[in-house]
Amino acid sequence: MSPVAQPVNPTFVGAIDQGTTSTRFIIFNNRGEVVAVHQIEFEQIYPNPGWHEHNPEELISSVEQCIDGAVEAFEKQGHSRDQIKAVGITNQRETTVVWDKTTGKALHNAIVWTDTRSQDLVRKLKHRLGSKELTERCGLPLSTYPSASKLLWLLENVPEVKAAYDNGVLAFGTVDTWLAYKLNGGTAREIYVSDPSNASRTMFMNLETLDYDDELVDWFRLDREKIKLPKIVRSSDPEAYGSLASTSLKGVKITGCLGDQSAALVGQKGFTPGQAKNTYGTGCFLLYNVGDKPVISTHGLLSTVAFDFGPGKRMYALEGSIAVAGSSVKFLVDNLGFIESSSKLSALAETVEDNGGVTFVTAFSGLFAPYWIDDARGTLFGITAYTQRGHIARATLEATCFQTKAILDSMAKDSGKSLAELAVDGGMCNSDLIMQTQSDLIGIPVNRPAMRETTALGAAIAAGLAVGVWSDFKELDDVNVDGRTLFKPQIDAASADKQFERWEKAVQMSKGWAN
Ligand SMILES: Nc1ncnc2c1ncn2[C@@H]1O[C@H](COP(=O)(O)OP(=O)(O)O)[C@@H](O)[C@H]1O
Numbered sequence: 049m050s051p052v053a054q055p056v057n058p059t060f061v062g063a064i065d066q067g068t069t070s071t072r073f074i075i076f077n078n079r080g081e082v083v084a085v086h087q088i089e090f091e092q093i094y095p096n097p098g099w100h101e102h103n104p105e106e107l108i109s110s111v112e113q114c115i116d117g118a119v120e121a122f123e124k125q126g127h128s129r130d131q132i133k134a135v136g137i138t139n140q141r142e143t144t145v146v147w148d149k150t151t152g153k154a155l156h157n158a159i160v161w162t163d164t165r166s167q168d169l170v171r172k173l174k175h176r177l178g179s180k181e182l183t184e185r186c187g188l189p190l191s192t193y194p195s196a197s198k199l200l201w202l203l204e205n206v207p208e209v210k211a212a213y214d215n216g217v218l219a220f221g222t223v224d225t226w227l228a229y230k231l232n233g234g235t236a237r238e239i240y241v242s243d244p245s246n247a248s249r250t251m252f253m254n255l256e257t258l259d260y261d262d263e264l265v266d267w268f269r270l271d272r273e274k275i276k277l278p279k280i281v282r283s284s285d286p287e288a289y290g291s292l293a294s295t296s297l298k299g300v301k302i303t304g305c306l307g308d309q310s311a312a313l314v315g316q317k318g319f320t321p322g323q324a325k326n327t328y329g330t331g332c333f334l335l336y337n338v339g340d341k342p343v344i345s346t347h348g349l350l351s352t353v354a355f356d357f358g359p360g361k362r363m364y365a366l367e368g369s370i371a372v373a374g375s376s377v378k379f380l381v382d383n384l385g386f387i388e389s390s391s392k393l394s395a396l397a398e399t400v401e402d403n404g405g406v407t408f409v410t411a412f413s414g415l416f417a418p419y420w421i422d423d424a425r426g427t428l429f430g431i432t433a434y435t436q437r438g439h440i441a442r443a444t445l446e447a448t449c450f451q452t453k454a455i456l457d458s459m460a461k462d463s464g465k466s467l468a469e470l471a472v473d474g475g476m477c478n479s480d481l482i483m484q485t486q487s488d489l490i491g492i493p494v495n496r497p498a499m500r501e502t503t504a505l506g507a508a509i510a511a512g513l514a515v516g517v518w519s520d521f522k523e524l525d526d527v528n529v530d531g532r533t534l535f536k537p538q539i540d541a542a543s544a545d546k547q548f549e550r551w552e553k554a555v556q557m558s559k560g561w562a563n
Pocket residue numbers: 067068069070328329330331373374375376377378390391392393394474475476477478479
C-alpha cells in the first residue's frame with residue numbers, strides 16, 4: 049500500500065484543556081491526530097470538608113507552561129510554530145473566579161465546581177419565591193453545583209469581593225473567561241467573554257436566547273449596574289477571544305471555546321440529535337444531543353448548550369452529571385494509599401471476583417444526577433470481616449457505572465428513546481474492566497476511541513472551524529474513527545438489574561448524613 053501523501057505545509061491547531069486535576073496543551077494536525085502534548089497537574093486545595101479551591105494564578109501558569117512545553121516538543125519534530133493556525137480553549141465548567149477589573153488580580157481562590165460550601169445558602173434560596181421556575185429558563189437545578197451560588201457565597205463572605213462589587217470593579221467568570229482574559233494580557237486588552245456552553249452553567253443565562261436573563265440575575269439579587277457579566281459569544285469565533293499575549297505562541301488567535309463536556313461531545317463528533325457521549329474524568333458527564341431546541345428534563349437531568357457554531361449549528365444537550373468518578377480513584381490513591389497510581393485500580397479490583405457484597409456510594413459532594421441529594425456523603429455499605437481492598441476497589445469503579453445506568457434510564461424517560469451504544473472517553477475509560485462493567489450494567493455496547501483526547505480535540509475543532517482548517521462538519525468525517533474498541537454486555541439483564549437494585553437501595557440509605 050502506498051503511503052498517504054502529506055500536504056507540503058500542513059496546518060495544526062492547539063487546544064488548551066484546563067481540567068479539574070490537570071492542564072494540557074495538545075497540538076493536533078488537520079486529521080485530528082495528536083502531534084505534541086504537555087500536561088501538568090496542579091494543586092488541589094481543600095481548606096475545609098466539602099470545600100475545593102484552585103489558585104487562579106496557578107491555572108494560568110500551568111496553561112502557559114503547557115503551551116511552551118508542547119510547542120518545544122512540536123518543534124523538535126521539525127515543525128514550525130507558525131504552522132499552528134489557531135488555539136481553542138476547553139475547561140472545567142462552573143468553577144468560579146472573581147477578580148478586580150482595574151488590577152486584573154484574582155480576589156479569591158477559584159471555587160471549584162465540586163465545592164459544597166454554599167449548601168446552606170442554597171437551602172435558603174430554595175425557599176425564595178420562584179425557585180422552582182429557574183430550571184425552565186436556565187436548565188440547571190438550584191444546587192451548589194452551578195456558579196451562581198458560589199458567586200453569592202463570595203459576595204456574602206469575602207469583604208474584598210463585596211467591596212469590588214460595591215465599587216463596580218468586580219469581574220466574575222467561569223474558567224474560560226478567566227483564561228481568555230489573562231492569556232490576552234488582562235487589563236491591557238480586557239477580553240471579557242464566555243461561550244454559551246460555559247455561560248449556561250452559571251444559572252444567569254437564558255437557554256432560549258443564549259443571553260443573560262435579567263429576571264434570573266434579579267432573582268439572585270445581583271445588580272447588573274455593579275457587576276458586568278462577560279459577553280456571551282459563539283463557541284467558534286475568529287475575533288471575539290483575542291490572541292495569546294505571551295508564551296511561545298504569542299500572537300496566535302484564540303478562536304474556539306467550549307466547556308469540557310461540550311468539547312468532548314464535539315470531539316466525539318456528536319453533531320446530530322440522538323448522539324451521546326460519556327466522559328469519565330474527575331467527574332463523569334453524559335451528554336445527549338437533543339437538537340436545536342432545549343429539552344427540560346423531568347427526571348433529574350440538566351439541560352445545557354452543547355455548542356454554538358452559529359445559525360443551524362447550535363445544539364442543546366440533556367446532561368447527566370456525576371460529581372465523583374476519577375476523583376474516587378484518586379481518593380483510593382492519595383487518601384487511603386490503596387494503590388500507587390490510578391492506572392493500578394483495575395489490577396487491584398481484579399484480585400477479587402466481585403464486590404463481595406460491598407457498595408460504595410461515592411457522594412463526596414452529595415449526589416448529582418439524577419438524584420440531586422445534597423446531604424448525602426460518601427458511604428460504604430456491606431463491609432464484613434471478609435472484605436478486602438480489592439472489593440472496595442471494585443465497589444469504587446462500579447459506583448460511576450451504576451450512576452451512569454441511572455442517568456441513562458432517566459434519559460430514556462425524558463427523550464422516549466434508548467441509546468444503542470455509548471461513546472466514551474476521559475481518564476477512567478483507560479480501564480478495560482471499568483468499560484466492561486459499564487457495558488454489563490447498561491446492556492448496550494460501550495465504544496471507546498483509540499485517541500482519547502476527545503475534549504481537547506473538540507476545542508481544536510471549534511478553533512479550527514473558525515479559521516478554515518476545517519470548513520464544515522463533513523470534513524471531519526474521517527477524524528478519530530480508527531482503532532475503536534467495542535465492549536459488549538457479557539451478563540444477562542436480570543443479574544444487572546439485581547446489582548442495580550442494591551445500588552439504588554444504598555443511594556437511599558446514604559441520604560441525610562450532612563443534614
Ligand atoms: N487506568 C485508570 N483507571 C481508573 N481511573 C483512571 C485511570 N487513568 C486515569 N484515571 C482517573 O481519571 C481521572 C483523570 O481523567 P481526566 O480525563 O484527565 O480528568 P480531568 O479532565 O477531570 O482532569 C483521574 O481522576 C484518575 O484517577
